[in-house]
Every structure is written in structure tokens, then in C-alpha cells.
Amino acid sequence: MQIIHVDSLEDTRLHAYINLTEVQLRNRLEPDEGIFIAESPKVIDRALAADREPLSFLVEEAWLEGMRSTFELVDARWGMNIPVFVASEALLKQLTGYRLHRGAMCAMRRWELPSVSDICAHARRVAVMENIVDFTNVGALMRSAAALGVDAVLATPSCLDPLYRRAIRVSMGTVFQVPWTRIGGDNRKNWPNPSIEELKDLDFTTVAMALTDDSISMQELSARIHSAPEDPQHIEKVALIFGTEGDGLSRYTLAATDLTVKIPMSHGVDSLNVAASSAVAFYATM
Secondary structure (H helix, E strand, O other): OEEEEOOOOOOHHHHHHHOOOHHHHHHHOOOOOOEEEEEOHHHHHHHHHOOOOEEEEEEEHHHOHHHHHHHHHHHHHHOOOOEEEEEOHHHHHHHHOOOOHHHEEEEEEOOOOOOHHHHOOOOOEEEEEOOOOOHHHHHHHHHHHHHOOOOEEEEOOOOOOOOOHHHHHHHOOHHHOOOEEEOOOOOHHHOOOOHHHHHHHOOOEEEEEOOOOOOEEHHHHHHHHOOOOOOOOOOOOEEEEEOEOOOEOOHHHHHHOOEEEEOOOOOOOOOOOHHHHHHHHHHHOO
């Protein structure tokens, strides 16, 4: 590694950490130089374990020694010329607006996302995020998907990028462990159809998570998934579709899916947010 001490946020070598918005990191520099930012040693290590390529590090001086094993791994895999910019705690706090969690960030190269058919080739249970734009919910859903064994996550064209810095942080780096891709690419006209039809062509039963008059219960869905294969209502492969904060799933999505499923509520509570409802659904369908 090249250890480089910096004492000013005006240093042009810190451009990716300071001057580019999330959209610019993703779009302006794509396809050949797209970047995302991973924050904290644990998240960085999970990204490296998934073979994501580091471009540079920005590390609080006090954490430099604690990351020695990470730097040794990077040297062995990607060579010894990757820069490690070292700054004081006060300087990094100016950059982030808060004390940087465990004192490290890493600029990493984006990768080409796989096709839906490739990512679903051996999947039996996938989650679809429809137009979810809150980074906390995206990150929490990814973390629950990893913890509860979901095979893949699909993000619709209008969904927040799972590689936004705060979404990565909330996911605790599980965004690098759960296979995911865009469904419908970046074209909003591809969702809900023909994308839902693509899932059906891959033999998935498409399930809209919503409170409607014809919704079946989560218990009923679980029973169908765990029923004998010869049962006429047996579900072999399921795609669980979760809607955006506030509005939920679009009426077009509800019309296009095979089933609508609800989580029973008590005490007058009308719904759970998507972070909570996805965790319940993932556990119930294990």
C-alpha cells in the first residue's frame, strides 16, 4: 500500500470522497469507472471478500495499524500501489459531519450486474424492491435477506441504488454477500411488465406484499410453500415483492402478480414499514 498523509479536504486526490454525489459516483463515471464508497473495516472486508476491487482508502490515523491485515490482503490480491490516504479524526469529521464509524472508507470499482435469468437460475426465493427510495429500508432489507437465506434481491428501475454509501452502511456490507441486480434495467417502463412476466417465465409465483381485500395471510403462503409437491396449491419458487414507503405497491403491480399476501396486524396497527415486513416475510417463508 502507499501510505499518504493528507491535511486538507482541498486535496484533489480525495475527489471521490468529497466532491461527487452518489448519482455522480454511479452515473457520471459509468460504465468503465463507476465507483461506490464502503465505510468501516467490517463493511470493507466483506466487499473485499466478495472480490470487489479497491481503488483507494481514506483512513483515520488511529485506525491505520488496526487495518494492517486488510492492507496485506489488498497487497496480495491487487498489488501494492493502491493509495491509503491518512487523515486526522477532526478532518474526517469535517468530511462526513459525524465521527466516522471505525475510521475508514474505501472507494471501490462498481461491477457489471448479472442478468435476472442468471441470478435466478438456481434461486427458489427472491425479493423484489419496488421503487423503495429510503436508504435505511434498502439496507435493512438486504441485511435481512442475507440473515434469513433469501437467494437473490431484485431492484426495480426506480429503486434506490443498493450501493449508495448509507445503504451499504445500514446493510453492514451484506449487499456484497446477497446476489442482487436490477430487474428492468434502468428503464422505468419495464416495471411492472414485462419484468413480472419474466419472473413468471422463470417459474416464480409472484407475490405482492399488500393489504387488500383478496389478500391471503402470511401463514397461508407459508403453508403452500411447505406443502407436498403434489399438492395443487404448492409453491416451489416464490418472488416476494415489497412496495415503496407510504404508497406501497402500485395498482399495476397488484394486478400483475399471482397472489397478494398480508401480515396480520393487531392493536389497530395498519401496516409495518418495509424493513420490518420483509424480515417477517423472509422468516415465514424459510
